[in-house]
Amino acid sequence: MTETPTRKKWKQDPEAVQANILAAAAEEFAEHGLTGARVDEIAARTRTSKRMIYYYFGDKESLYRQVLEEAYRKVRSEEAALDLTSLPPLDALRKLVEFTFDHHRANENFIRLVMIENVHKGKHLAESPLIARVNPSAIERIEDICARGQKDGSIRSDVSPHELHWLISAASFFNVSNRFSFGISFNKTLFTHDGQQKLRELTCKAVIEAARKP
Amino acid sequence: MTETPTRKKWKQDPEAVQANILAAAAEEFAEHGLTGARVDEIAARTRTSKRMIYYYFGDKESLYRQVLEEAYRKVRSEEAALDLTSLPPLDALRKLVEFTFDHHRANENFIRLVMIENVHKGKHLAESPLIARVNPSAIERIEDICARGQKDGSIRSDVSPHELHWLISAASFFNVSNRFSFGISFNKTLFTHDGQQKLRELTCKAVIEAARKP
DNA sequence: CCATTAATGTACCATTCAGTTAAAATCAAT
DNA sequence: ATTGATTTTAACTGAATGGTACATTAATGG
Numbered sequence: 429m430t431e432t433p434t435r436k437k438w439k440q441d442p443e444a445v446q447a448n449i450l451a452a453a454a455e456e457f458a459e460h461g462l463t464g465a466r467v468d469e470i471a472a473r474t475r476t477s478k479r480m481i482y483y484y485f486g487d488k489e490s491l492y493r494q495v496l497e498e499a500y501r502k503v504r505s506e507e508a509a510l511d512l513t514s515l516p517p518l519d520a521l522r523k524l525v526e527f528t529f530d531h532h533r534a535n536e537n538f539i540r541l542v543m544i545e546n547v548h549k550g551k552h553l554a555e556s557p558l559i560a561r562v563n564p565s566a567i568e569r570i571e572d573i574c575a576r577g578q579k580d581g582s583i584r585s586d587v588s589p590h591e592l593h594w595l596i597s598a599a600s601f602f603n604v605s606n607r608f609s610f611g612i613s614f615n616k617t618l619f620t621h622d623g624q625q626k627l628r629e630l631t632c633k634a635v636i637e638a639a640r641k642p
Numbered sequence: 643m644t645e646t647p648t649r650k651k652w653k654q655d656p657e658a659v660q661a662n663i664l665a666a667a668a669e670e671f672a673e674h675g676l677t678g679a680r681v682d683e684i685a686a687r688t689r690t691s692k693r694m695i696y697y698y699f700g701d702k703e704s705l706y707r708q709v710l711e712e713a714y715r716k717v718r719s720e721e722a723a724l725d726l727t728s729l730p731p732l733d734a735l736r737k738l739v740e741f742t743f744d745h746h747r748a749n750e751n752f753i754r755l756v757m758i759e760n761v762h763k764g765k766h767l768a769e770s771p772l773i774a775r776v777n778p779s780a781i782e783r784i785e786d787i788c789a790r791g792q793k794d795g796s797i798r799s800d801v802s803p804h805e806l807h808w809l810i811s812a813a814s815f816f817n818v819s820n821r822f823s824f825g826i827s828f829n830k831t832l833f834t835h836d837g838q839q840k841l842r843e844l845t846c847k848a849v850i851e852a853a854r855k856p
Numbered sequence: 857c858c859a860t861t862a863a864t865g866t867a868c869c870a871t872t873c874a875g876t877t878a879a880a881a882t883c884a885a886t
Numbered sequence: 887a888t889t890g891a892t893t894t895t896a897a898c899t900g901a902a903t904g905g906t907a908c909a910t911t912a913a914t915g916g
Contacts, residue, residue, distance in 0.1 A: 437911080437912095438863085438864065438865085438911075438912080439912080440862075440863055440864085440911090440912055440913060441863090442862085442863070445863085445864090460677070461675060461677060461678075461761055462678075463674070463675060463677045463678035464675075464676075464677035464678075466902085466903070466904090467903075467904060467905085468902090468903070468904090476864075476865090477864075477865060477866080478904090478905085479864070479865065479866080479906090480863080480864065480865090482904090482905065482906080483863075483864080484863095487904080487905075488904070488905090540761065542820070542823050543757055543760065543761055543819075544761060545822070545823055546757065546819055546820050546821075546822050546823050547675055547754065547757055547758060547761065549822050550822030550823050550825070550826050553822070553823055553826045553827070554822075554826055559826060559827060560826070560827075563827035563828060564828075566827075566828075567828055567829075587844065588840075590828060590829045590831070590832055591832070591840060591841065591844055593828065594816075594817075594824065594832060594841060594844075595813065595844060595845075595848060597816065597820070597824070598812050598813045598815075598816035598817065598820075599809065599812045599813070601812075601816055601820065602808075602811065602812035602813075602815055602816050603808075603812065605757075605760055605819070606756070606760050606811070606812075606815065607760075608759070608760050608763050608764030608767070608768075609756050609759055609760050609764050609767055610808065610811070611764070612764050612767045612768055612773060612774070613767070613773060613774075613777035613780075614777065614778075614780075614781060614804060614807065615781075615804045617804070618804055618805070618808060626802075626805060627805065627808060630801065630805055630808075630809060630852060631809075633852060634809060634848040634849070634851065634852045635848075637848065637851040637852070638844060638847060638848045638851070650881095650882095650893085650894065650895095651882080652881095652882070652883080652892085652893060652894080653883080654882080654883050654884065654891080654892055654893080655892090656891090656892070659892085659893085680872095680873075680874090681873075681874060681875080682873075682874090690893075690894085691893080691894070691895075691896095692874095692875090693876095693893080693894075693895080693896095694892090694893070694894090696874090696875065696876080697892080697893085701874080701875075702874065702875085
């Protein structure tokens with residue numbers, strides 16, 4: 429018996445390995461935060477090894493930064509699929525709110541990553557040049573709605589697109605991010621199916637009334 | 643020279659020591675989160691030693707739980723000072739929104755602790771029997787407003803106190819919790835003094851319009 | 857087919873950190 | 887005075903964890 433220390437055979441596939449690591453890291457970071465995440469645990473979630481994490485990503489913090497970037501990129505590109513240009517302004521606004529509300533609920537891990545990044549005071553986002561490029565698209569849609577609404581007189585001019593986006597985001601984000609503390613402190617019925625339908629409609633109405641010209 | 647290993651004189655004051663530890667821990671946990679916080683660093687922030695932390699609080703997680711409880715207790719008691727019963731319902735509602743918006747801004751560490759606890763999915767809040775007792779008071783005020791408003795016909799009956807509280811909280815909380823990511827992604831002008839005044843007014847209007855009977 | 861570089865596997869190291877131990881000193885109450 | 891609770895000091899432990907060293911295999915170009 430020649431003792432060949434059995435070593436796995438493998439194909440070279442850098443992109444797949446990196447994508448696999450990013451996906452595993454995204455889950456681990458979303459679950460436990462930057463400091464709570466364990467590199468060994470990320471490695472265990474991959475088809476490869478810890479060695480490769482450091483080979484491709486340098487260190488834990490760089491990996492985290494790239495996970496963040498990837499998450500933003502993915503979410504913004506999904507949002508881009510929404511076409512609102514064919515609807516009257518206030519209808520478009522309602523559709524945007526509904527979409528955002530639903531989309532946030534469906535992307536809890538993205539919400540969690542953003543929460544975590546805010547606990548870190550946005551330090552890593554600030555270091556990422558990509559973010560500044562990818563995010564404005566979220567504003568542009570609402571700017572278009574406001575511009576059309578002011579032209580046809582349906583939307584008031586003393587409320588800015590940024591403010592409307594802030595209000596939509598606040599409700600949609602908080603609904604996911606704080607449902608644990610809110611549910612424990614108050615009423616879990618808000619987070620049942622019916623409760624969520626009501627909050628969704630409440631958010632729509634609140635945003636539309638804030639935008640509508642009287 | 644007799645070498646007396648100099649040792650501090652001290653008063654026995656268990657409560658002060660515990661309060662000092664809790665305050666130090668609150669800062670460290672708010673700054674770095676549960677996993678990011680360092681017990682040695684908490685000790686360094688106190689007038690006493692790491693030994694005493696374990697003497698009184700057992701372990702890091704128990705300390706964290708008590709920090710959370712203390713933070714909720716403090717915030718709710720500050721809120722309790724607000725008296726709205728003498729105002730007409732919609733005026734009371736406006737005052738409540740303004741107060742909440744301002745209060746959240748003024749208590750960033752509380753916001754941070756709640757964010758952190760939500761990253762942990764509310765696990766520690768759920769274990770704390772105190773929370774269930776201290777929080778309903780926040781709802782009662784708004785229930786009173788709604789009851790009076792339905793009696794005098796100023797507030798609609800198809801929107802619940804919980805929903806209104808959710809909307810007020812969402813805007814006020816998000817405004818503090820997400821200002822880093824939001825500011826980086828979009829526009830920092832929302833977080834200047836003028837910007838905050840506008841968001842505060844936007845929130846008031848949105849909530850009041852959501853509540854007002856047409 | 858050989859040399860070289862990129863990619864991967866395995867084992868290990870160094871440090872950090874929550875929690876402990878031990879002993880003594882001091883306080884407060886009886 | 888005795889006693890138990892509180893506080894100080896300071897070193898220590900053991901596990902967890904971020905990061906590396908070094909060997910090995912795959913692909914590539916000549």
